[in-house]
Amino acid sequence: MPFIGNQPALSYTSFVKQDFTTSATTSYTLDQPVANENELALFINFVRQEPTTAYTASGTSLTLTSATSASDDMYCVFLGKAVQTVNPPSGSVGTAQIADLAVTSGKLASGVLPTNTPYFKAGIVEMSLAYNTYTKVTYGTEITDTDGGYNTSTSRFTVPSGGAGNYFIGAFYRPATGTDSQSYEILLYKNGSSLNNSEDIQGGSVNQSYNIISMFGVTSLAVGDYIEVYARQASTSGSFNIGYSNEGRFFGYKIIE
Numbered sequence: 692m693p694f695i696g697n698q699p700a701l702s703y704t705s706f707v708k709q710d711f712t713t714s715a716t717t718s719y720t721l722d723q724p725v726a727n728e729n730e731l732a733l734f735i736n737f738v739r740q741e742p743t744t745a746y747t748a749s750g751t752s753l754t755l756t757s758a759t760s761a762s763d764d765m766y767c768v769f770l771g772k773a774v775q776t777v778n779p780p781s782g783s784v785g786t787a788q789i790a791d792l793a794v795t796s797g798k799l800a801s802g803v804l805p806t807n808t809p810y811f812k813a814g815i816v817e818m819s820l821a822y823n824t825y826t827k828v829t830y831g832t833e834i835t836d837t838d839g840g841y842n843t844s845t846s847r848f849t850v851p852s853g854g855a856g857n858y859f860i861g862a863f864y865r866p867a868t869g870t871d872s873q874s875y876e877i878l879l880y881k882n883g884s885s886l887n888n889s890e891d892i893q894g895g896s897v898n899q900s901y902n903i904i905s906m907f908g909v910t911s912l913a914v915g916d917y918i919e920v921y922a923r924q925a926s927t928s929g930s931f932n933i934g935y936s937n938e939g940r941f942f943g944y945k946i947i948e
Contacts, residue, residue: 707769713762717755723769724750730771736764807944809838809854813846815864815939822928825878825885828864828920829934830941848943849917858912860943862920863905867935875904875933876923882916903938909946918943 709722725731727749728742740746746755759765796804814832830846838851860879879886886908904922912918920941924931933939 711765713759713765717758719753721751732768805947810944811836811841812942815934817934819930820924821930825921825923828922847917847919850912855913857946858943861907862941863903864933864939865935867932874925877904877906878921880919
């Protein structure tokens with residue numbers, strides 16, 4: 692048969708067969724629906740029957756002209772179910788047969804692709820910040836915690852089992868009291884030690900009435916490592932509050948690599 696395009700190298704054809712349990716009746720039910728009797732070949736006692744004359748068929752109903760007996764052997768082959776395709780057999784396709792960038796996300800089952808988890812996010816609780824003293828910031832409201840690594844009572848994220856890797860970490864807060872020239876600082880601590888000098892993930896600001904003090908960066912974390920946020924106000928003696936109107940978040944997620 693002529694066709695448009697390149698000729699397939701191979702094609703695979705299969706037919707569906709149905710065996711019947713016979714009895715003294717003319718009516719049988721087909722496993723596959725057909726448009727008419729010409730779409731199947733019927734055999735009784737190994738002799739092919741003539742469509743229309745010996746039987747008719749429509750949908751899943753098969754009707755014989757003469758009733759069979761329980762001793763008859765009867766089966767049919769669904770000619771309308773013949774399938775010709777160039778699809779290769781299961782398990783025969785390797786990566787070399789798939790074009791680069793040909794597989795889209797719509798062809799992948801849910802959960803196959805990695806996700807940026809563990810992921811956590813916590814909200815700040817307004818607290819007092821003493822002069823020139825590094826104080827752990829209280830992020831005591833849990834917003835999201837995919838793997839149970841965040842502890843609101845300690846304001847600490849601990850890497851859970853299977854969560855080792857590089858993490859993007861961020862935190863910020865807004866001063867609630869003080870003077871406009873007050874200087875504030877925010878730092879990330881890992882396992883009780885500041886990452887200020889080693890990984891440069893810190894931030895600072897002045898003019899407390901308008902600014903959010905924030906820090907962002909990437910750090911490598913192993914299972915069991917924990918991180919916390921510390922802050923300091925360094926310009927004027929006395930204590931000032933941070934966490935104005937709950938404006939503060941501490942969050943992080945594992946980077947897909």
